[in-house]
Amino acid sequence: AETAAGRVRWWLDLQARWRDGADELDATILRPAVGYALTPAVTVHAGYALVTTHPPGPAGAATEHRPWQQLTWTLPLTAVAVTARTRLEQRFPEGAGEAGHRLRQFVRATRRAPDGGAGYLTAYDEVFVELNDTGWGQRAGVRQNRAFAGLGWFIDRERRTAVEVGYLNQWVDRPGADRVSHVLSVN
16 A cells, blocks of 8 residues: 555756747746645645746846646546646736736647657647736736647656657737747757
């Protein structure tokens, strides 16, 4: 039987995002969390994200604090593995007096190489729904979508660490003109 301590999980997400042309840093994210596996297919996490954006020009960096909670589950299908994640975030930009609440729904499908090799195909979609309006500019509604398709390779024998390369399409709802980014994504 598995002990409660054997069900404890940890999460660490470190990201550097580069602006168009990859010549200027756009944002950095540090996102640690702890989790607990309710079953082999269902895990809950609670964490914190420190997000720093670096806008072009002399404005300087902006910092946002994001406590978050999520539920992750996996469907044990034979040919394709499907994982879903529902995350709630509370957004606190420095200098703003109120929290913005956001729901992020993520669904990913992965198909391993038929020969049992280290390679796989993967695709995901993530929708961002702002749950409230704020004085600092958050507007309620669907505000962002990220869709990815790519290839991955496990780089260790245990198949716990992988490299993924592919295309990411990111749509962001903006006042005026929406932004659509075409991204070479390496994870």
